[in-house]
Amino acid sequence: MRRIHIFLFATLTIIGCSSPNEIYVRDAIQQMDRKGLYAKGEEWEAMKKEALSQEPETLEEAQETINKAAKVAGGKHSYLMPANKAQAILDARNLYQDCSLANLYETKDEWMYPELIKAHQENDKAVMEAYGFNWKNMTEADIVAALFKLYQELTQK
Numbered sequence: 001m002r003r004i005h006i007f008l009f010a011t012l013t014i015i016g017c018s019s020p021n022e023i024y025v026r027d028a029i030q031q032m033d034r035k036g037l038y039a040k041g042e043e044w045e046a047m048k049k050e051a052l053s054q055e056p057e058t059l060e061e062a063q064e065t066i067n068k069a070a071k072v073a074g075g076k077h078s079y080l081m082p083a084n085k086a087q088a089i090l091d092a093r094n095l096y097q098d099c100s101l102a103n104l105y106e107t108k109d110e111w112m113y114p115e116l117i118k119a120h121q122e123n124d125k126a127v128m129e130a131y132g133f134n135w136k137n138m139t140e141a142d143i144v145a146a147l148f149k150l151y152q153e154l155t156q157k
Contacts, residue, residue: 019055019057021056022055022056022062024062026052028066028070028080029048029052029066032074033073036070036074036078037074038072038073038074038075047072051065051068067079067080075154081123081126081127088123089116091115091119092113092119099113104116128143131146131147131150
């Protein structure tokens with residue numbers, strides 16, 4: 001059995017298997033190539049070539065490459081949500097494993113789940129910052145108006 005493992009390792013090394021970070025970048029670029037609003041033309045092709053030539057050693061390097069490409073493929077408001085923001089929401093939900101999602105998100109009971117509320121607030125701040133919104137001074141109506149303005153800009157192109 002050990003010989004088989006050594007053989008497989010040697011074979012995979014020789015044929016040049018991609019690292020998980022390279023695969024992550026490649027998969028993200030493929031998604032952007034298919035779905036990106038601006039994933040066409042010389043600028044995108046150059047960015048795609050640059051991103052796919054990278055050999056990120058860490059997850060952070062891979063995410064940096066993906067974020068750079070997302071700005072070209074999706075425009076100025078495209079970005080990769082930091083994994084820790086989403087994970088914080090999942091971790092907070094896990095604190096209340098006996099509760100259904102319906103219970104956790106019932107607004108009259110939100111005071112019962114402070115960790116979940118805080119995790120969502122931090123996530124909301126990250127999204128607002130990605131859109132360039134001032135999360136400290138905007139009301140919900142301001143946010144909706146700004147999002148509709150962005151939508152109109154995108155659909156008129």
